[in-house]
Amino acid sequence: MDEQLTAAADMAAHRQPAFPGESADYAKARQDLLAAEIEFRRHMTRLTAQRQALPPGPLITKDYRFKDEQGFEVGLIDLFGDKDVLVSYYWMYGPERERPCPMCTNWIGAVDGNAADIKQRVAYKILSRSPVERQFAFAQERGWRNTDFIQTIGDDYARDLDLLQPDGEYPALIVYRRDGDQVRLFWMSEMGREMADPGQDPRDAPDIAALWSILDLTPQGRPTGIRSCAIDHCRHPRGSGDPSPDDAIMRQVRRWVPAFAGMTTGNQISARPRRSSAPYPAASGAALPGSDRPCGPPDNI
Template sequence: MDTQFFDKNLKPAKDLVKFRKPVFSNESEAYKKAREDLMQQEIEFRRFETALAAQRRALPPGPVVAASYRFKDENGNSCSLKDLFGEHTTLVAYFWMYGPKRARPCPMCTNTLGSMNGNGNDIKQRTAFKVIGRSPIERQIAFALERGWQGLDFVECENDDFAKDLGFLNKDGTENPGIMVFKREGDEVRLFYMVEMPKEAADPGQDPRVSPDLGTLWNVLDLTPEGRGKDWYPKLSYS
């Protein structure tokens, strides 16, 4: 990574480890050393993530969105991509796998949106935030009510052009989820950032994913001795 995105005035991570205060005084020397080594790496990783976010924010202007994509909002009104910004100049959009032929939405998309819902109203203080799906808007809203989601705004693709052009709809009719950020400048809308992680870029035994991981589920499980597991995925219901 370009070193210009790192804060060169920060103290070395190894010098900050000395401020660690163990909760229990009877930890072994082996645990103490391993935990201090881990803490140093956690500080380094935090700084790397901070620099990565700065590098993302420094991206040059992205491609202009020339196509006239149309959507239907929760009131049934037809709207353009520019309309989705509302009063903001930035739009964060999540495309979820809930096509019109699916009986139920994708469980992983549902899990991701569940965690985003809790922060939805806060996110919308800083940027426009929309969930885009191919299912009729009535179905999307009905499922949101079923889950008790109140912080998310849904829109329906009026046709499949948006989903196809951005790679969310495959030729065989299957879907891919995705998160993207658009920037509006006057009447012009540009793609600022989009998660681009093809399956070929995935590490062995993992799904293709970026860092930081947007899924609260995985971040919590990463704290545990068992980790994420390799044969488990969330479900829509556990009853």
Template sequence: MNDANTTSTHTLKPARQLADLPSRFPGESAEYRRARNALLAEEIELRRQIERVAAQRRALPPGGIVPEDYRFDGETGPATLSQMFGAHDTLVTYNWMFGPQRARPCPMCTSLLSAWDGEMPDILQRVAFAVIGRSPIDRLVAFKEERGWRHLRLYSSGGNTFNRDYAAEDPAGDDLPALNVFTRAGGVVRHFWAEEMGPSTADPGQDPRGAPDPMPLWTILDMTPGGRGSDWYPKLAY
């Protein structure tokens, strides 16, 4: 069920009832199945919580009007924020930590963007998507070619204040990652939502991250016995 709003019109069965499955896999013990079913009930509750949060996000009141139609340098020439929407009424932007002060881009951002590049043809059916970095556009494109990205649309914000205005630059001028969503209606562009979880909201012993986590890498590792680990991060090359 894709639309969380539909769940409000139905009485949901208790998660524990849905999770009461018989033995399913070769050699599993009764102890394993009891523990697995208890975990399955929690996974069902987590799915329901994700749906509730998504519905609450969609119901946000109108966000602030964007103060200016920022001008960026794109791969095919200059482009304004409003032009990035194309035919869509929603624009997602990701600020890539590859500013002019960096010799190489952030490995974590790069890992995330590599995953999104494969999904981008599907994403672009629903919304517009722009990857923004503060380095000159030629430098951004050179790394795109090195990495083999095919579908990401890159823009340089080196000549505007977009990074500073939308939380992708700290007071010292260092670039930070940022995920923002904008909407356009009647010619008016508004800010809809931003990822605002970070170091100040992180729980003890955990890396700062949002929820749901947008990185497929961590989603996969969270399903394994070793989890994410505490001493490993993606690299630009292996």
């Protein structure tokens, strides 16, 4: 297919500047960038096709139990409703937390605006160990209208996915596929810390978080050192009042993104760790390490 495509550089040569006054240097650099953007678009298209061509994933044989929006106990397959695909996001809002993770809050808030359209094609659910009523109350505070919240019953689901670690809780974006009366894994975000390039974080590609995608269009870009996934401060209370290097990073974030005004200083943001052999935290309702320090959400999105 690629052999039949017009060269990206030839396509970019059709560029028509919107404003007069471009310098020769800007015009050349922008045309070169446009060619690269065309190639990037084509690569994303190939990547999407490669993902869609994945062979059948493993069957989910364990009978995970959940409570739905009406408070009924259901199984994983029931979360599909009348759809064949379930897009799920496990967010960091366990019962031991006073407030949910700011980045989970940002992610869900961004998707909520499109959730009604998304749910025309697939089932879309947000999972947490907190009761549905507690999640819904926070959704009302944020003004979310289109997101469905589910409670995991017990900790098996989170434990089996390595989302409960000795240092706390981690998020997970997972897509399931119906196979008759069974459920298979289709795709799961798997970019771990060891997959980060030097100076970058192991964010997904493409990066689904609208916050970072928009900032990537700006001259400053995303703040240096900012991770697009979980936040260590949500798990680790700092033991001293000494500022950390990340304080400066978060001050940058507050200047560029007012949504982060609710974050306290000293946030370190990191990726999900490798699988740990250490014991898991206590069952739902017990305190996790770092849970004594509230993690305020971004309040001004």
